[in-house]
Amino acid sequence: MYGKTLKQLNTKFLVRKYFLSNISYEKICNQNEFSYFRLQLNPNLNYLIKNKKFFLLVNKGSVLINKKNHIDSFKEILFCEGFLSLKCIEKTELYIFFFKSVSNIKIK
Secondary structure, three states: OOOOOHHHHOOOOOOOEEEEOOEEEEEEEEOOOOEEEEEEEOOOOEEEEOOOOEEEEEEEOEEEEOOOEEEEOOOOEEEEOOOEEEEEOOOEEEEEEEOOOOOOOOEO
């Protein structure tokens, strides 16, 4: 990568897993211009993501977004401007991408 030294490229980082009630997530990357998380959500529960301006990819499982859009795994990537309401139909793994530095996901 441009601007990185060989020492920086050969560095290994362990991804820390965070546990909240009915949610587990991992902060995979947090740079100044990019952040990237993986979330694992339990079925038959409602979630509210309070972050703004992010991309969402459902890797495994199935969710109902804002009570009307049904998304299955790898069907599409969504861009979300504001708050997002999710209802998990089955155990779901999803990825969230930000084009800025985000240290925590605001999720209930």
